[in-house]
Amino acid sequence: MMTKTHDSKPTASLVLDSRTILRDGSHPLKLKIGWGKDDNRKWSIGYTFTKEKYAELLTNATRAPYKDIWVHLNAKLRKADNIIRDLMPFFRFEDFKERFFDAPNFKIQVDESSLMFICETVANNYKRKGQYSMSVKMRDSSRSLLKFVKMENMPMRAITPSFCREYEEYMYNKSKKFTRNGAGINLRHIRILFNEAISEGYIPREWYPFKRMSGERSFFKDAYVIPLERKSKEYLDEADLVKFSETKRFDTPAQRKAHCAWLVSFYCNGANAADFLNFRFRDIEGDFISFYREKIKYSTRQDRKLIRVFITPELRQLILEFGNPPAPNNYIFQCYTDEMDDEKRFLARKKFTTDVTRSMKILGEKLGLKAKVKLGNARHALANILKRNGVSREVVKDLFGHMSIVTADNYYESFGDDKFKEIATNYMSLDAIKSRIRDR
Template identity: 30%
Template sequence: MLGVTTSIIHDKRIQKKDGTYSVKLRLTFNREQKYYPLNVSLTPEDWEKTQAQKPRGEYKDHQTFFNKVEQKALEIIREIDPFSFQIFEKKFNQKTDRSKDVFFYIETYMARLKAEGRVGTADSHKCSYNSFKNFLKSNNRKNLHFADVTSEWLQAYENWMKENGKSLTSTGIYLRNLRTIVNVAIEDGTLSKEFYPFGKRKYVVPAGRNIKKALTIRDIKKIIDYQPKTQPEEKAKDIWLFSYLCNGANMKDVALLKWKDIDSKRIVFVRAKTARTTKQDVKPIIVMLMPEIKAIIDKWGFKSNTPEDYIFKIIDKDDNPERALAKIRQFIKNVNGYMKRIGNELEFELNLTTYSARHSYATVLKRSGVATEFISESLGHKDLRTTENYLDSFEDDVKESYQRKLLNFD
C-alpha cells in the first residue's frame, strides 16, 4: 500500500524507572502516526548496539526480531486496500496458525528471557525444548500443539525419559518449564483453563528425592582445618566456605556481590533468581558480617572505592549476560574441581560441590535446632516446602537412637 511507511523506533518520550525506553513499531499514513509496543525495552546504548551492521549475541537476536516484526507489518499493509489503522491493528494482533504450537511459544519465551538478561533460564528452556523434540522424533512426529499436551502425553514423556536413563530431577525441570509455557498460553488466551493438564487428579510433575547433599558440622570442621596444597585450591576452599557462611549463597549471587552491598555489620543482597521473576515483595538476604566472612573478603576481594564494582571480580561490569554467565559457569567448574579433590582427601562419601554448601548451611542449622521458618527466610525461599527439600534427613546414629526408644521400657 503506497503512502504507508513503517519503522522500528526507540521511543524516548517516556523513560522507565530502570532507565530504558520502549521499542515500538511506528506506522505513518496521511501524516498520522501510530505506535505499537513490541514488549522490548532498551537503554540508549543497547539500542545503538542493535542498530550496528553486525550485532552480536542478544543484540543480533533483537535486530532479527525487529526485522521480522517490520516484515510482518509490510505484508499486512500490502493486503489492505484501502488502508486503515483499524484493519491493520486487527490483522497485526491476531494470532497466527503457529500460535497453538508449543515450540513456537518456547522459542518466543526464550527470546524474551534473553532480552531480559536471564540467559541461564533461557538455556534451561532450550534443554527442555531439545528433549521434547527428541521425544517426538522417537514417535516419528515433529509438531507439538497445546491440544497434544494431555496428562497421558506427559506421563508418556516421563516414561520415555526413564527408559533412556534420564534422572527424575531432569524430567521434573523440563516439565516445570513446559508448565510455565502452558501457563503463558492460558494467559494469552491460546489455551483454555479447562484443558490445563497439570495438578491433582491430572498429571503431577515428579519431584525426585535427591541423594544426600549436606555435610555434618564435623565435616565442616574438617574442611576448615584442611591445608590447601595450591593457591587455586585455597581460593576454592575459601569461596566454598564463604557461600556456606553467607546463608548458602549460590555462586551467581557471590559473583554479583558489589561493594555497595556491604557495610560494617552486614551484607545485604537480592538473589539473582528472584530479582527479575518476583515483581513485588522482593525480600533481601541479610548476612551478618562475621569475622570469618570479612577475612575471606579481605583475602580475595579486589579493593575498590567504587560501590558498583564487583567484590570478587568473577565477572566484569562490561560483560554482556552471555559472557557473564559463561564466566560464572567456568568459575563454578573450577571451584567444584578443587572441592572434589578436597573431599577425596578428607574421604567424604559426599561429592563436594558449590551446591552442597547451600544444603549444608540449611541442614546444619536445622540439626542445631534452628526453626525452619528462619532457615527459609535466610535462604530467600517464599515456600517452606522448598526449604524442606533442602534439608537432609537425620543421620543413621540419630535414627537408631530414636528407634531404640521403641523398646525403652524403663
C-alpha cells in the first residue's frame, strides 16, 4: 500500500486523548505523527493520565516524581524523530509503526515503482539499442541519489521537489568548484526515468516532481526546476592555438597523441571523441568527411543534421601520420576495433579521453598557454575564431550540426560544401590564422 505523496516532513508530538475515557476516568497518552494538514496517526504508548494529572506533568517536568516520567516520554519522542529521519524522504505510516513498535520483520518495500527497478529497465533498453553510454549515465545518476539518502533503493514517489532541492544543495556543497551542474546533469537523467516510468505505467503522472516545459499544471505546488549554469568557456585564442599547433616538443608519446587528438577535433568542425573516433574511411566523400553526431544517432527526429567536414591539408596530414591504413571499413583513427561490442567501445573511448586529457594538461602547462587545453574546448576555440572573424551564426550552426541557435534559425537554409570549404580554408587553416596575426 502506498501513501499519498507529501512534499513535507512528518512531525512527532504527544497528545492526551481526552475523547477516550478509561474505567478509572483517565485518558491514554498517545504518540501523534502528523504529515501535512490532514494526514495523522495516533498510537497509545502505555501511559494514562487524568486531565489534572497531565496538566501537573506539563508544569512540573523538572521536578520529582514527574522528571523520571518526562525522561521516558522524551526518549520516545527522540526515537520517533530518529525513525522519521531514517525513513525520509520515503516515509510511510505503516513503516513507521513497524519500526517504532519494533516489528521483527520490518523492511522498506520496493517494487516496480522503485528507482533501481526503473533505472535497470531503462538502462537495459538503452543497452539493447546500442546506447551503452546512456545506460551507464542512468545507473551513475541513480547511484548518486541513493548515496545521498544512504540506501540501496528507494521509491520514485520519494523524489519530490523538496528532495530534489536538498539533493541539489548536497551536490553543490560537494563540488570542488561550487557548481550546480553536477546535480543538473544527474537530475536530467532522473527526469528521463520518470518520463519512461510514466509512459510504461509503472508510476502515476502525479509523482512527476519537475516543472513541465509544456506548462501543464504540476501535482506539486512548487515543481522543481533543474539548474542550468552557463559559465564562460575556456578556449585557446589564435596566438595560443598557433603555439600549440606548431609545437614539436613532446616528452612522451602520450603527449603527442593528445596533441593530435585536439587538432583532429578542431579540424573536424569541433567534433568530440565520440564522433571522430567513429569515423571510417568509407565516410570520406571526395574532400569531405560526412557524419551524424553520435548524441543524436538514435534521435526519433527526421530532420537530423548531416555534418560535412572539409579535409584541410592539416587534417589530411594528421590522418596520414596517426590514422589507420586507408581501407574503406577501417576506422580512420586508432581506438576501436570491429571485434569490440558497445561496452568495450565505451570503455576504450573512456580510456582514450582520460589519457588524452591528462597529457593535454601537462602539455598546456609546459607551453605556458593562458587557457587550459581540453579536448572539449577545441570546439569553443573554433567557434570563437569564427565569431571574431565575422562568420555568421547560421554558418556556425550548420558547421556544428546544430538544429538551431534560436527558434528563428529554423527559417535559414543550410549552407553547402562550397561555404564549408571556404570556412576551413580561410579561418581554420594554420597559415590563415598566422596571416591574421601578422596583419593585426
